[in-house]
């Protein structure tokens with residue numbers, strides 16, 4: 001007899017909360033009360049005023065739904081435009097909804113430099129939180145920063161910064177529009193997501209037990225690992241047990257980019273697998289692994305401070321545009337002894353010149369045997385041989 005009553009009671013409670021006008025947000029002034037009182041929140045066609053963060057420090061178990069267009073008014077500042085904290089939270093975009101960062105009003109092709117541009121969203125959540133079906137347009141700067149988090153799943157997103165590809169005075173206007181920067185996440189899944197941007201599609205900086213799958217990345221710098229943001233703390237420079245699989249990278253600088261910061265504190269990268277990645281229309285490298293980053297770019301001088309152990313690449317295919325004379329399928333620049341245990345198979349990337357492996361060659365891949373066009377080392381040897389033969393020939397004619 002009691003059970004039906006209990007169910008009716010719970011239902012009445014839930015629908016009472018759904019009906020609670022405090023839980024439907026249409027004005028910015030209503031956000032704090034909804035977040036403080038409700039576990040089922042709808043944000044409907046909200047305009048977030050310039051220079052304000054949409055603070056979503058949610059109650060345990062909250063479901064928050066974005067409906068219609070959420071837009072963020074423009075002013076130069078560093079953001080973030082949205083900050084989410086909570087445990088066991090679900091954030092979702094209703095069908096047809098859009099989060100509009102209005103990056104087009106900020107982009108001046110200087111990215112980090114020039115006028116300040118806000119980061120779009122900062123996330124710190126745990127206990128099986130799910131963020132699904134968010135549709136994001138034009139993040140002014142880095143899009144999604146995932147900080148200290150555990151058991152978070154990101155699924156079914158679109159991040160569309162394609163407007164940043166517009167060229168003004170010879171430069172694309174969008175810059176440093178990273179898709180996802182991950183720093184301190186464990187048991188993270190990012191899947192079924194499309195990113196069109198002008199920097200790393202994903203950049204994994206620190207974390208463990210991360211699965212990335214079914215990504216479509218376009219226009220950016222590839223699916224990246226970038227370790228060495230700390231100058232003081234080993235643990236912050238570690239990345240363990242990552243799988244990136246079944247993904248596509250198109251029209252990007254690189255397909256796969258692993259970089260460690262040569263000027264950072266010590267750290268470690270271990271147990272990384274990239275599998276079934278197809279890359280097309282790359283401009284620079286198919287796969288690039290560099291232990292020589294200083295101040296955000298390659299210095300050419302590799303260091304051993306952050307060794308890379310067990311970097312396994314399986315079935316990585318694609319092509320490089322033939323227009324760039326500095327591009328190649330694989331570029332490895334390791335420190336002496338700081339790369340080991342890499343096992344590669346099924347690496348087929350065409351175009352560019354011959355691959356370079358400095359200080360380390362993975363098992364299952366030969367840089368010398370890699371395909372390539374243009375003047376290669378082997379061509380150079382052939383030409384020297386030819387000159388020697390001509391020289392001997394000429395000598396034998398004229399000598400008595």
Ligand SMILES: *[C@@H]1O[C@H](CO)[C@@H](O)[C@H](O)[C@H]1NC(C)=O
Pocket residue numbers: 022032033035036037
């Ligand atoms: C709950 O809502 C009321 C207004 O209805 C507000 O005064 C109160 O601060 C809210 N509680 C929290 C914890 O935000």
Ligand SMILES: *[C@@H]1O[C@H](CO)[C@@H](O)[C@H](O)[C@H]1NC(C)=O
Pocket residue numbers: 187208209210211241242243
């Ligand atoms: C590695 O990460 C995966 C999630 O991608 C997890 O299922 C697995 O248990 C982790 N392995 C170890 C040894 O922690």
Ligand SMILES: *[C@@H]1O[C@H](CO)[C@@H](O)[C@H](O)[C@H]1NC(C)=O
Pocket residue numbers: 240241270271
């Ligand atoms: C790396 O993988 C090996 C073999 O699967 C496992 O024994 C080890 O615990 C892993 N280490 C880390 C740090 O993930």
Ligand SMILES: *[C@@H]1O[C@H](CO)[C@@H](O)[C@H](O)[C@H]1NC(C)=O
Pocket residue numbers: 246247276277278315317
């Ligand atoms: C290699 O990866 C492609 C996707 O890039 C996939 O279609 C194909 O089945 C994979 N091949 C093997 C042998 O797993």
Ligand SMILES: *[C@@H]1O[C@H](CO)[C@@H](O)[C@H](O)[C@H]1NC(C)=O
Pocket residue numbers: 283284323324325326327
């Ligand atoms: C060619 O690659 C270099 C770096 O190696 C890069 O700076 C340049 O933008 C690329 N050019 C084109 C046309 O992609």
Ligand SMILES: *[C@@H]1O[C@H](CO)[C@@H](O)[C@H](O)[C@H]1NC(C)=O
Pocket residue numbers: 263294295
């Ligand atoms: C890195 O950049 C900063 C600021 O641009 C500069 O002060 C510093 O000297 C640079 N470090 C190196 C090693 O180039």
